[in-house]
Amino acid sequence: MHTGKRHGYDYTPLFKFLLSRVGDDWGVVHSEAVARLDCEEPITWMVAPDLSAGKPFIRTGESTYYSGLYVDEANKLAVVDPNVTHQTMVPSCACCTHTFNGKRFTAAFVD
Template sequence: MRTHQLNKSRKLYRSVNTTTRHRSNNPGAEYRWERNRKKADDELLVNRETMHGRQNRGRDYTPLFYFLIKQIGKPWGDIFSEVCGRLDTTEPVFWLVALHEHQQRDLVCIGESSFYPGLFVDENGILQQVNPSITGKDVKVTCRCCTHTYIGEPVPWVD
C-alpha cells in the first residue's frame, strides 16, 4: 500500500539540464533588459519585477506520455484528475490526447524524433488509441543523423 501511494505522488515530468553541451536553451528575448523598463504613474513608487522569466524550460514529459499510454481503456475523468496533481501544467497532456475528433492523429511527434500513438477520449469518456494498428514500422525516418523512437524504442533506418 505504501509503495502504491508513493507512485501516485511522483511527478510525471523530469527536469532536464539545459546548460549542457549540444542542448539548446531556447533563450528567447533577454528578460533582464525589459523587466524594469515599465513606467509607473508615480516615479517614486516604481514596481520592480523579479528576474524570473515567463517560461518553464528544461522539462521532459516522457513519464507523462508513458503513463497516458498505460491508461488506455480507463475512464478519462479519473486519469485527468490524477495527472493534474502530478504535473506543473496540463498543456503537455493535450499534445497526445485529442478531445475533439478533428484533433485526432495516428502518430504524434514530440520534439524532433520521438513518436507516440495518438490518443482520444471516446463518447463514453474512455481514453482510447486513435489507431491501434500503428507500430514503430509506421514511423517515417526522415534523416540518418537522428535516432527516431516510437514509445521509447529506436526505429531502424530503412532504405
C-alpha cells in the same frame, strides 16, 4: 511543433503514463495526470477531446514520436490509430535514433 521539454521539464513520463492508461476512465486518468503537472497543456499535445480531433501520432522531439490518443464516447482513453507502431513508422533522416512510444523504429531511412 511542440518539443517534449519546456521550462526544463521532460514530459516523457507523462506520455508514458498516458499510454499505460489507455482503456481507463478519462476522468480518473486526467486528474492523476494533472496532479503531476505544472500545467495541463502537455496533456493536450497527446490527448484529443474526440476522435475527429485526434492525430495518428504526435512528435514530441526531433525524432521522438508517440501514439495520438483521444477520449472515446464511453469517456475512456483510446488510441487514435492502433495500426501505427514503431514498425510502421519511417525515419526522416539517417543520423538520429527515431523512437515511437519509446521503441526504436524498425524501418531504415531510405534516401
